[in-house]
Amino acid sequence: MAADGGRVILADGTVLSLSAGQPGTLVSTGDVHELVVAQQLTDVDPDIAALQAAIAAGQDPTELQQAPAAGIAQ
Known part of the structure; x- marks a missing residue:
């Protein structure tokens, strides 16, 4: 896909425009x-x-963040 997006052309000729990096679902x-x-x-x-x-x-999130607190704070 080009940096500025692209398009999907369906068998019936329908053209759907896509934005680069934007998630989408074909319905x-x-x-x-x-x-x-x-x-x-x-x-x-x-x-x-x-x-x-x-x-x-690609970094390991367990090495980047502090461990969550356990138990109820008092």
């Missing part, structure tokens, strides 16, 4: 074809975003 019901594109979250917790980026880069 086909009878003769109706639709590309459902997931909306990107804009208010992601920075710690979660950093962890997701590290995982995507």
Whole structure:
């Protein structure tokens, strides 16, 4: 796929445009074809975003984050 996106051409000639890096799902019901594109979250917790980026880069998340607290805080 090109950096600016691409397209899917179905057997019936229907053309669906794609955005690069944007996840989507092709929904086909009878003769109706639709590309459902997931909306990107804009208010992601920075710690979660950093962890997701590290995982995507192949890093081990257990080596990056502190262990979760166990038990009830007093």
